[in-house]
Amino acid sequence: MAQMMYRDAVLSTIAEEMARDPSVVVLGEDVVGGMGTAGGPEAIGGIWSTSTGLFGQFGANRVIDTPISESAIIGAASGLALSGKRPVAELMFADFIGVCLDQIWNQMGKFRYMFGGKSKCPAVIRMAYGAGYNAAAQHSQSVHQILTGMPGLKVVMPSTPADVKGLLRTAIRDDDPVIFLEHKALYGMSGEVPDDPDFMIPFGHARLTRAGQDVTIVSSGLLLGFCEAVADKLAAEGIGCDVIDLRTTSPLDEEAILDSVEVTGRLVVVDEAPPRCGLAADLCALVSNKAFASLKAPPEAVTPPHTPIPFARELESAYLPSVDKIEAGVRKVLGWR
Template sequence: MAKMMYRDAVVSTIAEEMERDENVVCLGEDIVGGMGTPGGPEAIGGIWSTSTGLFGKFGADRVIDTPISESAIMGAAAGLALSGKRPIAELMFADFIGVSLDQIWNQIAKFRYMFGGKTKCPAVIRMAYGAGYNAAAQHSQAVHQILTGMPGLKVVLPTTPADVKGLLRTAIRDDDPVIFLEHKALYGVSGEVPDDPDFMIPFGHARLSRAGQDVTIVSTGLLLGFCEAVADKLAAEGIGCDVIDLRTTSPLDEETILDSVEVTGRLVVVDEAPPRCSLGADICALVAEKAFASLKAPPLSVNPPHTPIPFARELESAYLPSIDKIEAAVRKVLGYR
């Protein structure tokens, strides 16, 4: 197995799939140039360096720098997908989906349904999301709860470089539209990645990163590492935690969550989105409805406050769920009588 960074897993997977299938194309702002570079094969490949070298390998017909117009990027991706291509469209920040919601929500997500299954829309929409990078209120949001609520979209949140590789390959080969959310604070994280050129991870299959009998903790993205740290600390005290990395929120692996709660009887969901109408609220409701008899304590969700994300580093740190906050929630459900 090779070891690589999260961002390198993105680039290498796209390159491998472009070599395998000539219908795979990339488009987005600054994916050729970026950061003031002149463009061309020497360019860095966008502000996140997630398309480095693609222009030199595949040329301007398949690696397309677009105008600064999210609605144009999504509209072009929709047309390309309907025409037999497999576009990988990048929105530089997930926060900008509002500009292109009609194309995503009202067009791309609905094509297969509206045309009675006679067409397909194999578009992958990549976005950098999340706080912890000191990028302020308009460039730090977690938007998965909005996109997960849109029927017709598959929503993917890889946490490790291996998951990037396996889930992105699955997304590119999928015949339905996929939202692929990459946490910007994870781009520099390294990990082992399988060498198999056909390594794929099916959607709707969560990953159990820690195993225990006392509490179920559900999360994804940057905060999963916080949950693992809590589980490791509590394990030293004889407290066992199941830590579940969702990987995808649509489809959601309900079975893994419910099976775990039936054993532990306790649930803590850790979610980077604000609390109202969040993924945490949705999973807590799911467990309350389908595993109520197994519960030994009320389910808890650990979220940021219902406010815009602050810019000041100290306030952003206070805003996000922390290891201490997650540990406090776990201890609360353990102590419930």
């Protein structure tokens, strides 16, 4: 296996799929140039460097710099998908979905259903999400709970470079619209990536990253690593934790969560989105409804407070879930009587 950074796994997978399938096209703000560059094969490929070199390799007809208009980007991607292309559209920040929510929610997500299964919309919408860079309330949000609640969309949240590779390839080859969420703080993370050019990970299959008998911890994205650190620390005390990486929130691997809770009897859900009407609340409700008889303690959610994300470094740190907060949540369900 090769060592690869998260951002490079994004880039290499897109390049491989573009080389394999001429219907794959890339579009978005600064996907050719970025940061004031003039564009061309030496351009950095956007502010996240996830499309570097694609323009030089595939040309202007398949790598399209767009205006700063999320509505235009997603509207164009919708039309491209309906007409036989496989667009990979980039929204620079997930926070901007509000500008193009009609195209995503009322159009892309409903095409197949409203046309009686006679059409398909094989579009991927990539978004950078998450806090930790002191980018304040309008550039730091986790929006997966909004998108997960929209029928017709598939929502993917990879936690490792290997999962980026396998899940993004699956997304590009899928015939339905896929929201592909990349945490900004993970772009520089390195890890092993399979060499198989057809390596794919099916949607709706969670990954068990730690195994234990005492508590089930469920998370995704950046916070998965925090959960693993807590599990490793508690293992030294003889406390065993199942750590489940959701990988996709829609479809959701309910079986993996319920099977684990039936053994451990305790659930802690860790999520970066706000708590009200969020993913953590949804998973706690799922387990309470379907595995109530197995529970030894009420499910616990570790999330930020229901407030906008602060700008100040100290306040942002206090806002976000942390290793200490996750550990406290685990100890709370362990100590419940």
